[in-house]
Amino acid sequence: MQGQSKNRSEHVVVEPIHAQYAIHVLKKSGIYDTSRKVFHREGLVYIPVNGKVENFKTILAEGVTNERWRYPHKYTGSYDVIGDIAIIHFRKGIDPSDLAERILERKNGIRSVYLDRGIKGEERLRSVEFLAGTDDPVTLHKENGIVLKVNISNVYFSPRLATERMRILRKSRDGENIVDMFAGVGPFSILLAKNLSVTVTSMDINRHAIDLLRENISLNRLKGKIIPVMGDSSVLMDDIHDADRIIMNLPHGSMSFIEKASSALKNGGSIHYYEICTPRDMEERMETFRRMCFSVEGKREVHGYSPQEIMYALDLRKDMATCYKNEEKEK
Numbered sequence: 001m002q003g004q005s006k007n008r009s010e011h012v013v014v015e016p017i018h019a020q021y022a023i024h025v026l027k028k029s030g031i032y033d034t035s036r037k038v039f040h041r042e043g044l045v046y047i048p049v050n051g052k053v054e055n056f057k058t059i060l061a062e063g064v065t066n067e068r069w070r071y072p073h074k075y076t077g078s079y080d081v082i083g084d085i086a087i088i089h090f091r092k093g094i095d096p097s098d099l100a101e102r103i104l105e106r107k108n109g110i111r112s113v114y115l116d117r118g119i120k121g122e123e124r125l126r127s128v129e130f131l132a133g134t135d136d137p138v139t140l141h142k143e144n145g146i147v148l149k150v151n152i153s154n155v156y157f158s159p160r161l162a163t164e165r166m167r168i169l170r171k172s173r174d175g176e177n178i179v180d181m182f183a184g185v186g187p188f189s190i191l192l193a194k195n196l197s198v199t200v201t202s203m204d205i206n207r208h209a210i211d212l213l214r215e216n217i218s219l220n221r222l223k224g225k226i227i228p229v230m231g232d233s234s235v236l237m238d239d240i241h242d243a244d245r246i247i248m249n250l251p252h253g254s255m256s257f258i259e260k261a262s263s264a265l266k267n268g269g270s271i272h273y274y275e276i277c278t279p280r281d282m283e284e285r286m287e288t289f290r291r292m293c294f295s296v297e298g299k300r301e302v303h304g305y306s307p308q309e310i311m312y313a314l315d316l317r318k319d320m321a322t323c324y325k326n327e328e329k330e331k
């Protein structure tokens, strides 16, 4: 059946009368899984979530993929919202200026509209063209209870990872030593340090991103500590030892940093690895990781990227014991 995923995933199940309220609460707490759809079965409403939720009945059920999320390129007129800025993704057959005016007319808190002319280069910078409203690329974006200052013209930021960031927060614990290798303005780092007593070393090669990260540290009252470091993480990682958790959010290039990350991680520690590739390449990737003494504890499709490619999140655990056992078996 089209749009039907074979994976079973967690759903909060409620009576229809409670559905709207439950969706509101789950969205606000970042637990709502936007990659899947809400559906009705036997008089009940199934709401997709990223794991067990306190105070709600949660069951495993066959999820229904949100086609718009998985294949955004199929939909005309799609746009992202960062703070009070809308960014239109160019599609054949739509007039961006017309769409920009329509977005502003809706008066839904948007004050500027830009056209996305593509993301390029090591710093993943978005080339944007001003279309309508006020020409000011700096905005304050709120997600998961934190606020982030973002300049859409000189740093990378994607609002589409809000659910994913919340998922990582729910896996993390007080006292951890965390490294955010490609931190940008700090959406992962700030969320973690806001909610947990952790130390996060947040690296980025883009000076503007590190400047905004520093501002974002001041804008949010943090429980934990963030150490912002500007530079190339393949060099900076040489000074990191025994990390509990490493976030590798460079979906077009994480693989070339995996050896450095592995050396900096303690045995039993976790890596959250992101990559954009085809399903077949992802299978090969997981095999490579197993050979590198990682156990693959989770694989999630974050969102579609192109007709062939998907952005994946892998949860890897450094597991030297299994690795030695396998070596023994092979002897």
Ligand code: SAM
Pocket (backbone or CB within 6 Å): 122, 123, 124, 155, 156, 157, 158, 161, 181, 182, 183, 184, 185, 186, 187, 188, 203, 204, 205, 206, 209, 231, 232, 233, 234, 249, 250, 251
């Ligand atoms: N984690 C952030 C987020 O979710 O918004 C940013 C992710 S963005 C895809 C990747 C970031 O990695 C960019 O800010 C870029 O400047 C940074 N970057 C790219 N290569 C790097 C390197 N070798 N060392 C450190 N940072 C790097």
